[in-house]
Amino acid sequence: MAGGGFVSQGGAGNFEGKVTGFVIMTCLVAASGGLLFGYDIGISGGVTSMDEFLQKFFPEVYKKEKNLSGNTSNYCKFDSAVLTLFTSSLYLAALVASFFASATTKALGRKASMVIGGLVFLIGAIINGAAMNVAMLIIGRLLLGAVPVYLSEMAPAKIRGALNIGFQMAVTIGIFGANMVNYATSKMQHNGWRFSLGGAVVPAIIMTVGSLFLPDTPNSLIERGKKDEARQMLKKIRGTENVDEEYNDLVAASEASNQVQQPWKDILDRKHRPHLVIVSLIPFFQQLTGINVIMFYAPVLFKTLGFGDEASLVSAVVSGLVNVFATVVSIISVDRFGRRALFLEGGIQMILSQLGVGILIAKVFGVSGEGTFSKTQGDIALFLICVYVAAFAWSWGPLGWLVPSEIFPLEIRSAGQSINVSVNMFFTFIIGQLFLTMLCHLKFGLFFFFGGFVILMTLFVYFFLPETKNVPIEEMNRVWKAHWFWGKYIPDDAVGLGHQPKSIEF
Numbered sequence: 145m146a147g148g149g150f151v152s153q154g155g156a157g158n159f160e161g162k163v164t165g166f167v168i169m170t171c172l173v174a175a176s177g178g179l180l181f182g183y184d185i186g187i188s189g190g191v192t193s194m195d196e197f198l199q200k201f202f203p204e205v206y207k208k209e210k211n212l213s214g215n216t217s218n219y220c221k222f223d224s225a226v227l228t229l230f231t232s233s234l235y236l237a238a239l240v241a242s243f244f245a246s247a248t249t250k251a252l253g254r255k256a257s258m259v260i261g262g263l264v265f266l267i268g269a270i271i272n273g274a275a276m277n278v279a280m281l282i283i284g285r286l287l288l289g290a291v292p293v294y295l296s297e298m299a300p301a302k303i304r305g306a307l308n309i310g311f312q313m314a315v316t317i318g319i320f321g322a323n324m325v326n327y328a329t330s331k332m333q334h335n336g337w338r339f340s341l342g343g344a345v346v347p348a349i350i351m352t353v354g355s356l357f358l359p360d361t362p363n364s365l366i367e368r369g370k371k372d373e374a375r376q377m378l379k380k381i382r383g384t385e386n387v388d389e390e391y392n393d394l395v396a397a398s399e400a401s402n403q404v405q406q407p408w409k410d411i412l413d414r415k416h417r418p419h420l421v422i423v424s425l426i427p428f429f430q431q432l433t434g435i436n437v438i439m440f441y442a443p444v445l446f447k448t449l450g451f452g453d454e455a456s457l458v459s460a461v462v463s464g465l466v467n468v469f470a471t472v473v474s475i476i477s478v479d480r481f482g483r484r485a486l487f488l489e490g491g492i493q494m495i496l497s498q499l500g501v502g503i504l505i506a507k508v509f510g511v512s513g514e515g516t517f518s519k520t521q522g523d524i525a526l527f528l529i530c531v532y533v534a535a536f537a538w539s540w541g542p543l544g545w546l547v548p549s550e551i552f553p554l555e556i557r558s559a560g561q562s563i564n565v566s567v568n569m570f571f572t573f574i575i576g577q578l579f580l581t582m583l584c585h586l587k588f589g590l591f592f593f594f595g596g597f598v599i600l601m602t603l604f605v606y607f608f609l610p611e612t613k614n615v616p617i618e619e620m621n622r623v624w625k626a627h628w629f630w631g632k633y634i635p636d637d638a639v640g641l642g643h644q645p646k647s648i649e650f
């Protein structure tokens with residue numbers, strides 16, 4: 145899940161409380177954030193494969209694509225740094241926003257930040273839909289970039305565990321929705337791309353309006369010193385007068401988190417080395433699976449391989465649907481088979497399918513990039529890509545967010561989570577920006593390049609990632625201590641002394 149990765153930390157009491165309108169509203173707003181993020185991921189590739197859009201904003205690319213420039217290599221048809229900036233700028237903005245997100249929420253409270261966030265996304269979507277030039281396209285995408293970060297700040301702790309993969313689910317539905325919208329708008333005579341890009345207003349409106357109806361959370365009120373208001377709010381939200389225990393827990397948790405003075409210094413301690421290494425490598429590896437080559441550029445990739453306009457967009461819809469269903473597999477099996485089993489199986493499946501795609505493209509297009517797939521070859525390519533997407537969707541997709549969120553002790557959890565989000569956004573940007581150039585230069589070798597990384601990360605998981613299934617967060621140090629490699633970093637007295645936050649947020 146993009147950025148929303150916090151897990152309910154255990155220790156949460158069974159407080160009296162009903163599923164109130166507030167709780168439902170919170171879920172709706174969080175889900176609309178996931179949909180919006182997914183929509184933004186999935187929309188740009190389809191739009192960049194539409195002729196009218198290319199003619200208007202990227203005439204050089206259009207000429208190359210239609211072979212009007214004498215260049216015959218399929219691999220380089222779409223190679224343009226500004227074209228990729230249109231897609232990747234969103235993640236650059238997300239990276240920058242991540243540095244400010246927590247301070248803004250602390251100062252303004254969650255509700256105000258949510259309303260502002262929703263409005264910013266709304267404006268971004270409108271600018272995109274109304275774009276007259278490349279600058280407007282990029283500015284619109286920049287404004288949309290706050291989404292993932294916003295979610296990591298807003299995700300309520302009590303439902304964070306479920307939200308973790310639930311959010312990833314919303315993202316995949318958003319991507320699939322975008323694939324379908326692109327397919328529908330490509331049939332329009334004119335301005336289909338405007339509807340595609342402007343379509344982001346729908347989840348943006350749900351999010352803005354939804355957050356207007358939300359009260360400020362008791363947690364956020366306590367953080368800003370408004371204790372009486374917080375108690376009243378708790379009663380209203382829970383639908384009961386009996387909230388003392390939970391209220392006291394919230395206050396205690398807030399005090400505890402205020403005592404955490406130096407998370408950024410603490411995280412560099414030797415005893416946190418395993419956590420630091422894992423939280424830096426997991427988002428890096430997640431992006432180096434190459435998944436966003438498919439999520440961002442599937443229609444462009446399929447066109448590069450010689451699929452027709454319609455076939456390219458339909459193929460993106462198919463892989464988008466596989467992404468959604470395979471995420472369900474993850475939800476069902478992650479606590480049964482464990483994280484490692486999914487990571488390892490998913491890794492092997494990705495390696496094999498990438499190898500297959502690379503070999504197929506090498507055979508048909510060779511180094512020169514000249515050639516076309518037969519119908520059967522096209523079907524095999526699409527099948528292999530779906531096998532790859534399914535593997536990602538039940539392994540690195542959700543687990544890339546889940547695992548970093550469950551390995552940290554409280555005192556460094558928020559610093560760890562920031563590293564996770566920033567590294568992920570940075571490499572999403574790099575892949576989004578460089579993919580078309582890499583394809584042009586590495587040709588079919590690009591698939592072996594990503595496949596090589598998946599081999600590396602699968603070995604890493606095998607040797608260095610302990611199983612965290614069913615381990616209460618406060619006992620996590622026991623897991624590290626027992627590990628053949630990381631054990632030596634964990635002092636004996638740290639085992640079993642993990643912090644156990646008593647409170648829940650909502």
Ligand code: BGC
Binds near residue numbers: 319544
């Ligand atoms: C990743 C995104 C990716 C998405 C695909 C997420 O876990 O962080 O970069 O586009 O999965 O479903």
